[in-house]
Amino acid sequence: MxxxxxPLARPFPAMPAIxxxxxxxxxxxxxxxxxxxxxxxxxxxxxxxxxxxTRSACAxxxxxxxxxxxxxGRARALVVNAGNANAFTGYRGREAVELIRxxxxxxxxCGAGEVFVSSTGVIGVPLPKDKAQAGVAAAxxxxxxxxxxxxxxxxxTDTFAKGxxxxxxxxxxxxxxxxxxxxxxxxxxxxATMLGYxxxxxxxxxxxxxxxxxxxxxxxxSCITVDGDTSTSDTVMVFATGKAANARIDSWDSPGADAFAxxxxxxxxxxxxxxxxxxxxxxKFITIRVSGAVSDDSARRVGLxxxxxxxxxxxxxxxxxxxxxxxxxxxxxxEPADRDRLSxxxxxxxxxxxGLPVEGYDEAPVAAHLKGEEIDIAVDLGLGDGRxxxxxxxxxxxxxxxxxxxxx
Amino acid sequence: MxxxxxPLARPFPAMPAIxxxxxxxxxxxxxxxxxxxxxxxxxxxxxxxxxxxTRSACAxxxxxxxxxxxxxGRARALVVNAGNANAFTGYRGREAVELIRxxxxxxxxCGAGEVFVSSTGVIGVPLPKDKAQAGVAAAxxxxxxxxxxxxxxxxxTDTFAKGxxxxxxxxxxxxxxxxxxxxxxxxxxxxATMLGYxxxxxxxxxxxxxxxxxxxxxxxxSCITVDGDTSTSDTVMVFATGKAANARIDSWDSPGADAFAxxxxxxxxxxxxxxxxxxxxxxKFITIRVSGAVSDDSARRVGLxxxxxxxxxxxxxxxxxxxxxxxxxxxxxxEPADRDRLSxxxxxxxxxxxGLPVEGYDEAPVAAHLKGEEIDIAVDLGLGDGRxxxxxxxxxxxxxxxxxxxxx
Numbered sequence: 001m002x003x004x005x006x007p008l009a010r011p012f013p014a015m016p017a018i019x020x021x022x023x024x025x026x027x028x029x030x031x032x033x034x035x036x037x038x039x040x041x042x043x044x045x046x047x048x049x050x051x052x053x054t055r056s057a058c059a060x061x062x063x064x065x066x067x068x069x070x071x072x073g074r075a076r077a078l079v080v081n082a083g084n085a086n087a088f089t090g091y092r093g094r095e096a097v098e099l100i101r102x103x104x105x106x107x108x109x110c111g112a113g114e115v116f117v118s119s120t121g122v123i124g125v126p127l128p129k130d131k132a133q134a135g136v137a138a139a140x141x142x143x144x145x146x147x148x149x150x151x152x153x154x155x156x157t158d159t160f161a162k163g164x165x166x167x168x169x170x171x172x173x174x175x176x177x178x179x180x181x182x183x184x185x186x187x188x189x190x191x192a193t194m195l196g197y198x199x200x201x202x203x204x205x206x207x208x209x210x211x212x213x214x215x216x217x218x219x220x221x222s223c224i225t226v227d228g229d230t231s232t233s234d235t236v237m238v239f240a241t242g243k244a245a246n247a248r249i250d251s252w253d254s255p256g257a258d259a260f261a262x263x264x265x266x267x268x269x270x271x272x273x274x275x276x277x278x279x280x281x282x283x284k285f286i287t288i289r290v291s292g293a294v295s296d297d298s299a300r301r302v303g304l305x306x307x308x309x310x311x312x313x314x315x316x317x318x319x320x321x322x323x324x325x326x327x328x329x330x331x332x333x334x335e336p337a338d339r340d341r342l343s344x345x346x347x348x349x350x351x352x353x354x355g356l357p358v359e360g361y362d363e364a365p366v367a368a369h370l371k372g373e374e375i376d377i378a379v380d381l382g383l384g385d386g387r388x389x390x391x392x393x394x395x396x397x398x399x400x401x402x403x404x405x406x407x408x
Numbered sequence: 409m410x411x412x413x414x415p416l417a418r419p420f421p422a423m424p425a426i427x428x429x430x431x432x433x434x435x436x437x438x439x440x441x442x443x444x445x446x447x448x449x450x451x452x453x454x455x456x457x458x459x460x461x462t463r464s465a466c467a468x469x470x471x472x473x474x475x476x477x478x479x480x481g482r483a484r485a486l487v488v489n490a491g492n493a494n495a496f497t498g499y500r501g502r503e504a505v506e507l508i509r510x511x512x513x514x515x516x517x518c519g520a521g522e523v524f525v526s527s528t529g530v531i532g533v534p535l536p537k538d539k540a541q542a543g544v545a546a547a548x549x550x551x552x553x554x555x556x557x558x559x560x561x562x563x564x565t566d567t568f569a570k571g572x573x574x575x576x577x578x579x580x581x582x583x584x585x586x587x588x589x590x591x592x593x594x595x596x597x598x599x600a601t602m603l604g605y606x607x608x609x610x611x612x613x614x615x616x617x618x619x620x621x622x623x624x625x626x627x628x629x630s631c632i633t634v635d636g637d638t639s640t641s642d643t644v645m646v647f648a649t650g651k652a653a654n655a656r657i658d659s660w661d662s663p664g665a666d667a668f669a670x671x672x673x674x675x676x677x678x679x680x681x682x683x684x685x686x687x688x689x690x691x692k693f694i695t696i697r698v699s700g701a702v703s704d705d706s707a708r709r710v711g712l713x714x715x716x717x718x719x720x721x722x723x724x725x726x727x728x729x730x731x732x733x734x735x736x737x738x739x740x741x742x743e744p745a746d747r748d749r750l751s752x753x754x755x756x757x758x759x760x761x762x763g764l765p766v767e768g769y770d771e772a773p774v775a776a777h778l779k780g781e782e783i784d785i786a787v788d789l790g791l792g793d794g795r796x797x798x799x800x801x802x803x804x805x806x807x808x809x810x811x812x813x814x815x816x
Contacts, residue, residue, distance in 0.1 A: 056739030058747040088735050090748060090764045123732035124765045227718040232739050232747075310635040310718070310803075314811035324531035327496050331464030331640050339466040339640075340498060356498045357532045395718075397808050403722035404804065 005159045008277035008285050008373060008393070012148045015165035015178040019201045020044030020241025024142040025153040028135025030083030030121065030128070036153040038132075040139035041078040041197070042108065044241045049075035049116070050210035052217045054234035060087035061094045062117050063233055069113045073206025075239055076110035078197060079117045079136065080154045082182075085193060086119040086127040087232040096127035103136050118235050120182065120193040121156050151180040154195060157402075158182050158278055164270035168202070168263035170256030173246035175202035177263055181236075181271040183278065194221070196236040196271050202260055203242035205250035212261040213238050213268075220268035223300060223390045225307045226279040227399070238264065276391045281398020284316055286375045286391065292343075293386030298335045303390030305333035306379065313395035319370040321363060323351040330379060341382030346370065354382065413567045416685035416693050416781060416801070420556045423573035423586040427609045428452030428649025432550040433561040436543025438491030438529065438536070444561040446540075448547035449486040449605070450516065452649045457483035457524070458618035460625045462642035468495035469502045470525050471641055477521045481614025483647055484518040486605060487525045487544065488562045490590070493601060494527040494535040495640040504535035511544050526643050528590065528601040529564050559588040562603055565810075566590050566686055572678035576610070576671035578664030581654035583610035585671050589644075589679040591686065602629070604644040604679050610668055611650035613658035620669040621646050621676075628676035631708060631798045633715045634687035635807070646672065684799045689806020692724055694783045694799065700751075701794030706743045711798030713741035714787065721803035727778040729771060731759045738787060749790030754778065762790065 021043060025036035051070040053063045079100055086093040097119075101112040108115075119127055151161035165178045183194030204212075213236070221236055242248070249257050277285055288306050293299035306312055309329040315322035323344040330337050340355035347369030350358050369375070375394075429451060433444035459478040461471045487508055494501040505527075509520040516523075527535055559569035573586045591602035612620075621644070629644055650656070657665050685693055696714050701707035714720055717737040723730035731752045738745050748763035755777030758766050777783070783802075 054739075055742075056736070057741070057743070057745035058735050058739030058750065088732065088747060088750075088760065088763065088765070092764075123735065124760065232736055310807070311811060314808055317808070318812035320812075324496065327466050327531065328464070328640055331462075331466030333465070334463075335465070337465035339496060342466065342496075352496065352532065355496065356500075357496070394812075395808065396812065397805055399718070400722055400725070400803065400805050400808060403719060404726035404728075404802075 006278050006282055008282055009160040010274060010277060012151065012161050012163050013165060015147045015163055016176050018176055018178050018199045018241065019243035020047065021199045021239070022144050023147070023150045024139045025145050025149055026135050026138035026142050028081065028131045030081060030131060036149070037082040038135035038139055039080040039150050039153040040136065043076050043239055044243060045076065046242050047075050048073055048204050048206040048209050048240040048242070049237060050206060050213040051235065051237040052213060054232060056232045058088065058232050060085060060119065060233045061097050062086060062119050063235060065097060066116055066235060069116065072113055074114050075116055076108050076114040077104045077116070078239070079104060079115065080195060081119040081127060081132065082154055082156050083121040084119055084125055084127050085121045085123045085233050087123040089124065089126040092126035096129045096132050099129055100132050100136055103133060107140050116237065118195050118233065120195055120233055123232065147178060147180060154180065155182040160278060162271065162274040162278065164267050164274065166263040166266045168256065168259040170202060170246035170249065170260055173244055175200055175244040175246055175260065177267050179267045179271050181275060183275040193233045194275055195233070198238045198264065198267055200238070200240045201244040202240050203244060203246050203248045204240040204260065205248060208250050208257070209238055209240055212264050215261065216265040216268040220265065220272040223303065223388065224272045224276050225304055225392050226276060273391055276393050279393035280402040281396040282393030283396055284373055284375050284394040286316055286377065286393060288390045288392070289378045290381070291387040292381040292383055294336045294384040295386040296388055299386040299388035300390065302330055302333045302335050302337070302379065302381065303388050305329050306377065307390045307392035310395055313392065316370070316375055317394035317396045321346045321351060321366045321370055326377065326379060336383060337381055338383060343380040343382065345378040347376050414686050414690055416690055417568040418682060418685060420559065420569050420571050421573060423555045423571055424584050426584055426586050426607045426649065427651035428455065429607045429647070430552050431555070431558045432547045433553050433557055434543050434546035434550055436489065436539045438489060438539060444557070445490040446543035446547055447488040447558050447561045448544065451484050451647055452651060453484070454650050455483050456481055456612050456614040456617050456648040456650070457645060458614060458621040459643065459645040460621060462640060464640045466496065466640050468493060468527065468641045469505050470494060470527050471643060473505060474524050474643060477524065480521055482522050483524055484516050484522040485512045485524070486647070487512060487523065488603060489527040489535060489540065490562055490564050491529040492527055492533055492535050493529045493531045493641050495531040497532065497534040500534035504537045504540050507537055508540050508544055511541060515548050524645065526603050526641065528603055528641055531640065555586055555588060562588065563590040568686060570679065570682040570686065572675050572682065574671040574674045576664065576667040578610060578654035578657065578668060581652055583608055583652045583654055583668065585675050587675045587679050589683060591683040601641045602683055606646045606672065606675055608646070608648045609652040610648050611652065611654050611656045612648040612668065613656060616658050616665070617646055617648055620672050623669065624673040624676040628673060628680040631711070631796065632680045632684050633712055633800050634684060681799055684801050687801035688810040689804040690801030691804050692781055692783050692802040694724055694785065694801060696798045696800070697786045698789070699795040700789040700791055702744045702792045703794040704796055707794040707796035708798065710738055710741045710743050710745070710787065710789065711796050713737050714785065715798045715800035718803055721800065724778070724783055725802035725804045729754045729759060729774045729778055734785065734787060744791060745789055746791060751788040751790065753786040755784050
């Protein structure tokens with residue numbers, strides 16, 4: 001099955017090389033396809049690492065090992081397998097990951113715990129050890145490749161390659177960040193997995209890198225949803241090689257800490273939005289701004305309740321300014337809300353204010369807004385200062401077609 | 409727009425008259441349709457009442473008043489308006505409800521708090537007072553009607569009339585229960601509202617009636633989902649006229665208490681399943697049995713996470729035994745689960761056992777099962793004795809068509 005690029009796709013951006021990072025790709029033939037499906041990133045000695053992982057209670061072996069090893073804060077390599085998620089494969093899946101780690105650590109002369117592995121694709125089938133080892137050997141011998149090559153190689157049912165870059169000044173030193181991500185194209189029986197990797201030449205202590213990533217994650221990857229489903233393998237990692245030789249950042253008081261954190265959050269936000277733009281069947285990109293909540297976290301949960309509502313998502317697909325469905329979604333969020341203080345706007349036009357439809361509400365500009373590709377919904381709860389922005393896409397026949405009509 | 413009956417529809421059952429209950433319907437013309445859209449149930453003096461209501465933070469006036477008044481335990485009348493939910497209409501919506509209550513209480517010579525009102529339909533438009541009052545007057549003057557007439561009159565976008573009955577022996581006295589329900593047909597911009605009413609001639613103290621209803625609700629209406637969206641108006645009420653003259657039940661120790669509670673739970677289960685059978689676009693009825701959870705409540709939450717997963721629902725629509733998506737849904741439920749103890753079956757055939765695909769798993773009987781209309785998914789978590797059964801339907805192009813393609 002050939003899928004056209006999402007109508008919301010973005011071209012792959014120009015991104016600089018990151019000193020201390022060498023990318024290579026190879027064909028492991030995890031599926032019967034002729035494409036690179038194994039990605040290998042070699043990282044300079046002294047690279048710091050941080051990571052956030054799925055909260056699924058049924059996480060893959062790769063996630064469990066990664067979650068443990070980031071605590072040591074050191075990385076020398078990343079291997080990403082596409083086409084097989086190696087999830088729900090028990091001890092047989094674990095063996096393959098351990099072999100990959102042993103092979104890479106032998107080649108680089110590093111500890112096995114400095115080799116991070118991710119896998120994405122079909123679940124319930126143990127990652128084939130022979131294919132993985134031949135793939136790693138091929139990658140070790142391959143010529144270095146581009147960000148775009150790597151972004152393609154980590155993809156499964158993605159319809160376009162996704163990357164985002166940024167830079168920041170730390171003291172007088174310019175540092176670069178480059179990230180790639182895959183996610184949101186799902187075809188039965190594959191999983192909806194988001195795997196994102198950000199690389200920087202900045203010198204950052206692992207504990208601070210973890211803190212900055214968690215803070216960025218809370219406002220970006222934790223604020224997107226396509227269908228409310230959470231993969232067993234979701235992973236976002238940051239690798240900092242230190243080759244820019246800036247004054248090392250080890251706390252929020254270090255010069256440049258805020259600038260670096262802002263650049264990291266920028267990359268995360270851009271990558272997160274690209275995942276939504278590749279949502280199955282997506283025809284409209286929806287931004288939901290919630291204000292007036294009792295806390296930022298409450299605002300985020302209200303936003304996600306709206307973003308995950310099939311009734312809201314189908315209304316947007318139908319270009320219908322159905323604010324009644326937004327009221328319903330706010331009501332079911334399980335967060336403090338008061339019907340008589342609730343206000344709702346589409347494209348900046350308030351349809352309801354303080355619990356009542358706006359008198360003389362003109363639907364014409366709202367109807368025009370809803371015909372576009374970028375939809376803006378604002379909700380004010382009128383209770384406090386909490387706010388959050390959440391991104392999602394509409395729910396269309398394309399989603400059903402991708403997930404129900406075609407079988408593997 | 410004419411909608412065909414759901415392929416999962418059931419014929420309306422034969423149900424006996426309930427002594428002390430008189431049903432009448434009338435045309436209030438809440439919409440530009442020529443059908444009865446106001447239902448009036450007159451209840452004998454001394455009728456006990458119990459109710460469960462939506463947990464939406466944006467509940468309608470009708471829900472707020474009903475929730476207060478059931479605490480008094482007495483009812484003389486029920487009025488159901490179809491075509492206008494009167495939700496999100498502030499003080500203007502409240503006036504119409506108060507006028508209806510005053511009109512009925514004057515006619516019956518009862519307190520306004522003994523008149524229960526529900527409304528379902530479009531939201532954000534205050535219920536028109538003149539239409540409501542003319543409708544109530546017409547209903548008061550109308551001939552009594554049948555259960556099926558009333559089941560049609562409370563419906564909005566339902567594709568078939570839904571009812572269920574049961575009987576029980578209390579001491580030597582036979583009591584009858586009859587229930588009607590509407591819900592799950594949704595057309596923009598209407599709301600997904602479930603309104604259910606059960607009538608019995610049994611003599612039951614209000615406090616016990618409430619307890620029995622809450623217990624039944626937890627295992628029936630709280631265990632169904634079509635799309636995870638919760639209406640601002642969901643309501644289930646039970647009215648007990650006492651005309652059967654059984655020995656009054658006022659606690660679980662009263663003779664016949666268990667038998668009555670079982671009959672009530674039967675009616676609730678049947679009504680709940682009928683709502684799922686009228687789910688928008690539903691082509692398959694899905695039963696999800698969860699066992700081995702740490703508690704019954706945990707099992708229910710795991711079941712609902714599976715039932716609400718768009719990826720699971722589209723897999724069933726595609727007749728795909730995609731147990732990987734069930735693993736994903738279990739993992740995201742936020743409940744205790746252990747990947748390596750998880751077992752999953754379709755139609756009684758185990759596809760995965762204790763965290764591993766079953767060796768030599770034969771997909772042929774499972775594929776045959778999935779081609780049918782009644783789908784059975786079993787999940788064993790292997791942790792404890794908690795169990796629950798949850799019902800849902802598949803997610804098809806029909807859902808998108810009903811909720812996105814057609815505009816009001």
